[in-house]
Amino acid sequence: MAGLPYGINAWIFLKEDGPPGTNYNSADSCFQSLIQYKVYNSLDFLGIAFFEVVPGSSGFTIKIGNGCHLGNADNPNNLLSNQDYLTYVLRDARKVNPDIKFLATMIYKGDQTLSAIFSSGNEQTQATDFANNLVIYLKKNGMNGLDVDWEGDVADRMTQSQFKILFSTIRQVFDQQPEKYYLTMAPAWDYSVYDFPTLKSTFDVVSPQFYDGTTLSEFLGAGMSPDNIGYGAQFEPGNEAPNTSAQQVWSAVSPGFNYQDKSYNYQDIFMWRLNSGNYQFEQAQLMILSQLANPPAGDSFDDTAIVAAAGNPNITRMTVRAGEVLNAIQAVNTGTGPYNTGTQNTETGIFTLLQHGGNSGGAQTINIPIDDPIISITGYTGKWYGWECVLQLTLTGKSGATYGPFGTMAGSTTQTHFTQSAQPEQSVVAFSGSTVTVPLADGSHTAIIASLNAVFA
Template sequence: MTNLPYGINAWLFLNEDEPTNTNYNSPSSCFQSLIQYRTYNSVNFLGLAFFEIAPVASSAAAEYTIKIGDAPHPGGLSNQDYLNYILRDARRVNPNIKFLATMQYSGESTLAGIFSGAGSPEAQAAAFANNLLVYLKNSGMNGLDVDWEGDVSTLMTQQQFKILFSTIRQVFDQQPVKFWLSFTPASPTESIDYDTVNSAFDFISPQLYDGVPLSAYPESGINPAKIGYGAQFEPDNSKPNTSAQQVWQAVERGFKYQSKTYGYQDIFVWRLNSGNFQFEQAQFMILSQLAYPPAGNSFDDAAIIGAAGQPTITQMTIRSGDVLNAIQADSTGTGKYNAGTNGKVFMLPQHGGDSGGSHTIEIPLDNPIVSITGYTGVWYGWQCVLQLTLTAQDGSTYGPYGSMNGSTSRTPFAQNAPSGQSVVAFRGSTVTVPLADGSQTAIIANLSAIFG
């Protein structure tokens, strides 16, 4: 149930700068973090918020196009500057990324406003659809995202909804390249024409973090086969998600409607640049790894933990038997920008298989792990990590994990954190080995600590 044909997607809100008093080009900016840690590599569709309708000055009739909303930024930069930077920088990181213009949902500049002048709704919709296409082509963007809530959902009639979005779909479909139409409702409303939603929009991602149950959407008329999962790692909404794992568990099992199980079509995350941006960006990258495990057998959590601000490991789950089977680190988000939505803790991905015994250790924040030691060697013909011991700042130890039974060679290793640093994550590789019962499992082939 986890095909996700439209991938894992996210929004950026161009009005907001985090940390406070930074701008786009500040080294510590939430926007620079997306570049530095290559978070854009995990994004299929990036919704840029919020766009407004704007009159076409050269038109004799009352025609509209779109423009990015206005907001000032430190250093005299504008939202248009930010838009230009993001289109440039995100595509440099990820040449396959697609950009959606996410429309404003409140005020006088929502999509409902294109019907405010004289003329038939059909002509107004056609003029807007064609002007929209010109804007998207000229700016290098790939489609429109409709945030359906607030004023736009009450001011636009059901008939106008049908006319507008079926017209946009028709204009988009006449192009030699694909242009996308996304619908992200906060709740079902009477102003939605559901036949048009099902026929005109490529994918539909309900904002499940606003508290409306998923069942409300297919019950209202949205085709359940087109529904995605709207997620959020910001604590201000009704039902914020607590971790990438929590989102993925829900997505992986799909959902039931009228006794049939459906898979989600995408995951759309609001957003990557709030006051909790380090947590958001790290969770988004973990979510991508859960959905699309890295090819090959190597792993490296440096980018995830870097995006998170290098928080301290406060819990580890280690699986071991004869050798080191798997590791998983849990980190405590500290500071304003990595507070989490569940209080503090998030889990990095597990590396290795599920064989061996499980050992969970709690690591005090004021006594972090500062070194790892152990042995590598050959176990029944396989080169791997035979044993691991963790040493805390006060000299206390955890382990050893791995009895080394069955090994034929043993080489010691030790890695110590520089002064003032601790172990914050790991990199290494796994190898798949056969088990006595005929099954297979992954074990840790080599391991290095990441310090921060």
């Protein structure tokens, strides 16, 4: 991925179920949505939160946190523990995406943070024992590294000397293994404990939590190296500066940044998280973000999974490019459900999908009332200067309002009419189809819509 060596990543918090009353195996749960709509395919790394430091046979090791689901007050019928959830996530995410890598994200508050390994004994010995035990745990569970949520108690209770000893030792032990193990960090503000040379030399990527309102210049000004900085994103309301959309994140990340007259690329995008109370918004925005960073290869397109992950909200705006034929379409969906409300609790979730097709033809943007959804598409396909394509498109709302026709069909030699209509109580929520690249009169080329299908829900 150009400019993002460590890809698009996200955390998942095992202890939170959604919607209320569900558990991991509920058909409508946020965890099953990740599987059903293949959200895991959008990830390079998944940070699983939160792990704790516990005593091992020699020194300390890690385990998934004790904050379990079993009989909790929010969902007393959930008889699954966090260990069950961990087992299921590792299994199911890998089934969806065999290349996904898993990071054990360490807890940042309480008495079982990384600072606990220095509770007694020789600090170097404790760090070495922990690093060796950590590798044993990661290998046993098929995980790929350690992720450090640097804030709260772990930042307050660890000294700068301990910081250097611990992470230098983990890096050394990781590098002795025959396979690559990763060390990542998501820092919030407070730099009093950092040993910045250690931070630069031991961590693969450091993705600041920009959503807490701290700026890149503040992190760099404090002494953080620009060479391994990622971008911490968030599509959950509640923090000071959560992100509004995938496009807003990508516009911040894709140009990179300048520091002391030198240009740098962000190393990754790391998103908190996939299963908050706003999980439909989070999961769909992640999928859109992945497409922005990795434009889909080939000529086919299909927005079905993204829109389904968002809860199948209505299309409320479309930009259509057309001239003699249908050149491109781009849909915007607006969510009204409780789990896709955007990053402000009073907002609806806005999902701007990618444009399908090229930039030729004239562009028209139409606004579609949310209470008058599109229920049918009609038009013509045929041959245009030897190319099979969609010649013309018309959209019709539930009230009978029409939009279009888009495409004059001039230059076509055959025309075949088509109609696609929704079943009662359904509407058009997305599109699938294909494009074809054609030459233009000036010698350039552009993509046009070769085939188009409405997705109803």
